[in-house]
Amino acid sequence: MTIPYRDLTSKALCLLIILTIVLGCRRVKDAPSPMEVIITNTGIEMVKIPEGWFDMGSSSGSPDESPLHKVWISSFWMDRYEVIQEQFKKFQISDPSHFKDPNNPLEQINWTDAILFCNERSRAEGLEPCYDEESWECNFQANGYRLPTEAEWEYACRAGTRTNFSFGNDVRNLKNHAWFAENSSDRTHPVGQKKSNPWGLYDMYGNVSEWCNDFYSENYYKNSDQKNPRGPMKGKERVLRGGAWNSSSDSCRSSYRSSDPSIDDTCLASDAIGFRCVRNASNNTSPGKNMVKEKQNRKTSKTGLVYDDIYLEHKTTPGHPETSGRLVAITQRLKTSGLYSQLIKLSPKPVPYEWLTTVHSPEYIQRVKKSCENNAGYLDSMDVPISTQSYEAALVAAGGVLSAIDAVVEKKVTNAFCAVRPPGHHALKDKAMGFCIFNNVAVGTRYIQKKHNLSDVLIVDWDVHHGNGTQAMFYDDPSVLYFSTHRYPFYPGTGSETEKGDGQGLNYNINVPLPIGSGDADYLRAFKEKLEPAALAFSPDFVLISAGFDAHKDDLLGGMKVTAEGFAQLTQIVKEISEKCCEGRLVSVLEGGYGLEGLAASVEAHIRVLTR
Numbered sequence: 141m142t143i144p145y146r147d148l149t150s151k152a153l154c155l156l157i158i159l160t161i162v163l164g165c166r167r168v169k170d171a172p173s174p175m176e177v178i179i180t181n182t183g184i185e186m187v188k189i190p191e192g193w194f195d196m197g198s199s200s201g202s203p204d205e206s207p208l209h210k211v212w213i214s215s216f217w218m219d220r221y222e223v224i225q226e227q228f229k230k231f232q233i234s235d236p237s238h239f240k241d242p243n244n245p246l247e248q249i250n251w252t253d254a255i256l257f258c259n260e261r262s263r264a265e266g267l268e269p270c271y272d273e274e275s276w277e278c279n280f281q282a283n284g285y286r287l288p289t290e291a292e293w294e295y296a297c298r299a300g301t302r303t304n305f306s307f308g309n310d311v312r313n314l315k316n317h318a319w320f321a322e323n324s325s326d327r328t329h330p331v332g333q334k335k336s337n338p339w340g341l342y343d344m345y346g347n348v349s350e351w352c353n354d355f356y357s358e359n360y361y362k363n364s365d366q367k368n369p370r371g372p373m374k375g376k377e378r379v380l381r382g383g384a385w386n387s388s389s390d391s392c393r394s395s396y397r398s399s400d401p402s403i404d405d406t407c408l409a410s411d412a413i414g415f416r417c418v419r420n421a422s423n424n425t426s427p428g429k430n431m432v433k434e435k436q437n438r439k440t441s442k443t444g445l446v447y448d449d450i451y452l453e454h455k456t457t458p459g460h461p462e463t464s465g466r467l468v469a470i471t472q473r474l475k476t477s478g479l480y481s482q483l484i485k486l487s488p489k490p491v492p493y494e495w496l497t498t499v500h501s502p503e504y505i506q507r508v509k510k511s512c513e514n515n516a517g518y519l520d521s522m523d524v525p526i527s528t529q530s531y532e533a534a535l536v537a538a539g540g541v542l543s544a545i546d547a548v549v550e551k552k553v554t555n556a557f558c559a560v561r562p563p564g565h566h567a568l569k570d571k572a573m574g575f576c577i578f579n580n581v582a583v584g585t586r587y588i589q590k591k592h593n594l595s596d597v598l599i600v601d602w603d604v605h606h607g608n609g610t611q612a613m614f615y616d617d618p619s620v621l622y623f624s625t626h627r628y629p630f631y632p633g634t635g636s637e638t639e640k641g642d643g644q645g646l647n648y649n650i651n652v653p654l655p656i657g658s659g660d661a662d663y664l665r666a667f668k669e670k671l672e673p674a675a676l677a678f679s680p681d682f683v684l685i686s687a688g689f690d691a692h693k694d695d696l697l698g699g700m701k702v703t704a705e706g707f708a709q710l711t712q713i714v715k716e717i718s719e720k721c722c723e724g725r726l727v728s729v730l731e732g733g734y735g736l737e738g739l740a741a742s743v744e745a746h747i748r749v750l751t752r
C-alpha cells in the first residue's frame with residue numbers, strides 16, 4: 141500500500157489549522173428561483189420570470205445608465221429566444237429580414253410592425269391584444285403579448301446578477317454567449333446556439349438588438365417609477381436593448397441602452413434590430429389554457445442512480461479498504477432513508493472500446509483484460525488488487541457514467557449519481573493506481589464532448605486524494621476545467637497549487653491543497669472563493685463531480701473533518717454552478733470513501749441536494 145495511514149507532520153499541521161481557521165461556515169446562497177418553461181400553442185417557448193427587486197442601470201457605464209436604482213418587477217413570461225423568421229411568417233406577415241434563414245432572428249423590423257406581430261400572436265391564441273392599432277398605446281392590463289418594458293428586459297437579462305454580463309465581468313467569455321462584432325462574421329445566426337443566461341434565456345447579448353415598449357429618454361432613470369417602470373410618457377425614439385451581430389462588446393452589457401426612431405419606413409429599418417415578446421404572469425400563476433405543454437419544471441430535480449451488482453464482483457484483498465461493502469452500505473442507506481424509491485434507476489452497460497480508448501491506451505486495456513483473466517492478483521502495483529471479474533466491473537463502471545450522461549442530455553433526469561467501483565481518478569493513460577483501473581470521469585468527459593458536442597466540461601474533484609490521473613489527462617486542454625481540493629502533502633504526491641496546467645490549458649487546472657484536519661469551513665471557503673468564480677467565468681456545458689467521501693471525519697484513510705452536512709453544502713454550490721451555466725447538467729461519480737457509516741451518510745446527504 142502506498143497510502144500512508146499516519147502522517148508524522150500531523151501534529152504540527154493541526155496547530156497550524158487551529159491558528160488559521162477563520163470564522164464558521166458561510167451561508168450558502170439560496171438556490172436560483174425555479175424556472176418554468178412552457179410552449180405556447182403557437183409553438184413558442186417561454187420562460188416564467190419571477191417577481192423581484194433588482195438594481196437597474198450602472199454607475200460606471202454611459203451617462204444614460206445612471207443613477208443605479210432599485211426597481212420592482214412583477215412576474216411575467218418572456219420568449220426564450222428572439223422571434224425567429226419562421227414564427228413571424230406563421231402569421232402571414234411577409235418576412236422583411238435581410239439575413240434569411242427560418243431559425244435566424246427576425247430583423248429589419250420597425251417598432252410598429254413588431255407590436256402588430258404581438259397583437260396577431262395574441263389573437264391567434266384567443267388572448268386580448270395589448271396594443272391599440274391607431275394610437276399604438278399599450279394596455280398593460282390585457283392578457284396578450286407585448287414588447288417588454290426596458291426594466292423587464294434588463295431584469296430578465298441580469299437574471300439575478302449585478303455584473304456587467306450575466307456570466308461576470310470577463311468580456312473574453314462574451315463569445316460563448318453572444319454573436320457580436322468579434323465573432324459574427326457580419327451576420328445573424330440561428331437563435332439558441334450560444335449559452336443561455338442563468339434563467340434559461342438565449343441571445344440576450346448579440347445577434348439582434350431588441351425593441352422594448354418604452355420611449356427612450358437619456359435622463360429617465362433620475363425619475364423612474366420604483367415599481368414596474370414603463371418609461372417616459374412621450375418621445376420620438378423607442379428603447380433598444382441587448383447588442384447585435386455588429387455590436388462592440390461594450391454595447392452588449394446588461395445595462396447598455398440604445399434607441400431608434402419608433403415609426404419608420406421598413407426599407408430604412410435596420411438589419412440589426414429584432415425583438416421578443418412578453419406576457420403578464422402575476423395574475424396567472426398557472427400556465428392557463430393557451431399553455432398547452434409544460435416542457436420543463438425545475439421545482440424539483442429528477443435524479444438518476446447508476447448501480448449494478450457487477451460492481452460487487454471486483455474483489456480486493458482481505459482488509460483492503462476499497463471493498464464491495466462500500467456499495468452495499470450506500471444502497472442500504474438509500475433504501476432505509478426512503479430516497480432510493482425517488483431515484484430514476486439507470487442501467488449501465490460496459491463502456492464501448494472506442495470510448496475507453498479516448499483516454500486509455502489499447503495496450504493498457506489489453507493488459508487489464510489479461511491480468512484479470514489470468515487472476516494475476518493485482519495490477520501494476522500492490523495498490524490495485526484485482527479479481528477475475530474486475531475487468532468487467534471496471535468496464536461497467538466507466539459505462540455507467542456514459543449512461544448517466546446520456547440520461548441527463550436527453551433530459552430523462554436532471555442530474556445523476558453513479559454508485560460505481562472500482563473508482564477512477566488516479567488511473568493514468570496506461571497505468572492503474574490507487575485502487576483505480578479506468579478513469580471513469582475522464583472517459584465521461586470525452587464522451588460529453590465528442591458524442592454530445594458539448595464543448596466545455598468542469599470536473600470538480602473533492603476526494604481527499606488528488607486526482608492525478610484526471611489532471612494528467614487534461615493538463616494542456618482548455619476545454620476541461622479541473623478543480624481539486626485534497627489533503628496535501630499526501631498520496632499520490634501531486635496536487636500542489638503551482639500545477640496550473642500547460643500550454644493552451646494553462647490556468648484550466650486548479651489545485652487547492654489543504655492541510656490534514658481540514659473541515660467543512662475550509663472546504664466551503666475553497667469552493668466559494670476559488671471554485672465558484674473560476675467555474676462561472678469558464679461557464680461549462682456540463683459538470684462532473686469526482687465524488688470521493690474520504691475527507692469525511694470518520695474515514696479510515698483521509699485524516700480530514702468534513703461532515704455529511706458539509707458534503708451537502710459542497711453539492712449545493714456545484715449544483716448552482718450547473719444551474720447557472722448549463723441547465724443543471726451534472727453527473728456525480730463515486731471515487732473514494734472508506735468509513736462505511738460516514739460514506740453512506742455523506743452519499744445520502746449528497747443525493748438529497750441533487751434531488752431538491
Ligand SMILES: [Zn+2]
Nearest residue numbers: 603605688732
Ligand atoms: Zn481518495
